[in-house]
Amino acid sequence: MAKWGMVIDLDKCSACQACVVACQAENNIPNSNPESAAKGRNIHWLEMIPFIEEEYPNTQMKLVPRPCMHCEHPPCIKVCPVGATQISSEGIVGQINARCIGCRYCTAACPYTVKSFNWFKPQWAKGMERALNPDVTVRYNGVVEKCTFCHHRLQKAKDKARYEGRELGPDDYIPACVQTCPSEAMYFGDLDNPKSKVAILARSRRAFQLLEDLGTHPKVIYLNEGV
């Protein structure tokens, strides 16, 4: 059974945020506005987290792309009272919006703050609502949403592969952010297959995970700069 994971090479990442835009477009994420931004209520499935390093005069800003970590032991699923967020046998932590009651326990439990609550009815700039992706449900207000590793792409890829009578290939299923990354800093694949690109990179000396000591075992692995 595949265990889907992502590797982000921070040495290659130029913080252009193309992945953020690709994610917003792929997953029908509503446009933000200044009022909701002031309240911290904008929705981002993939966000750039700024880290300020070193001291003046050598201060540096590092931007780290942060999708959902798809933890092997996700704290969010333990607190959900209705089973709206669950981990699949292939390691994808899904969020079933139709089942979500909007209690926001998972939002509080997630140490990576990847979950966003829909405070308002989703709104798009005029004309943009016609450009929505039909493969992804538009969420309504009162539910929590988060990165799903574009699992609608996995559903389609599997459907196609099974129909064509073949196994799922390594390039069949890739999330929108990985597909878009112009500097090819993001890799996606099966962590369970020791020969896959992501598994090889995840074993490298540069590999680290966010908040490793929490024991969540994230399946998003970062590669440190330099070294």
Added chain:
Amino acid sequence: MRQNLFKTIFFTLVCIFFIGEGAGATEQPIQYNHYKHTQELELECSMCHQGVKDKVRATIPSVEVCIECHSEPVTDSPEEEKIREFYSKGEEIPWQRLFRVPEHVFFSHRRHVTVAGIECENCHGDMAKRTKPPSKAPMKISMNKCLACHRKLQAKTDCVSCHR
């Protein structure tokens, strides 16, 4: 007083009639006979629902599909004449869909019909044997039914396998 009572009863009955009428009863534009096509003529479902074997959606046939056989009168049914009327006006037949899965569900016909070999009756009931279009779906589609079958056939029951 008595007149008022009659008025109330009449009003209530009218309300019940309209609410009852609106509750899921669907009227089709043509009294299509599934029985005649699938049982007497032994046509396959995929002849009209063309996506059923190799596409995600089975599709409701367009008027072009009907006119392939019905360009000339086959029977003396007045219902058949309606097809040619729609076609000559360049309009699609406004068929009403009875089976629908919610937007947040990914359902692929080809995966169920071609890959898994599930019969149409499993989800669509006796639709193929109906002589008249039913006012509502002969079989209700529910997640419980999906799950029961998935468990029986040991297919995936992960939420994200179907929901999106």
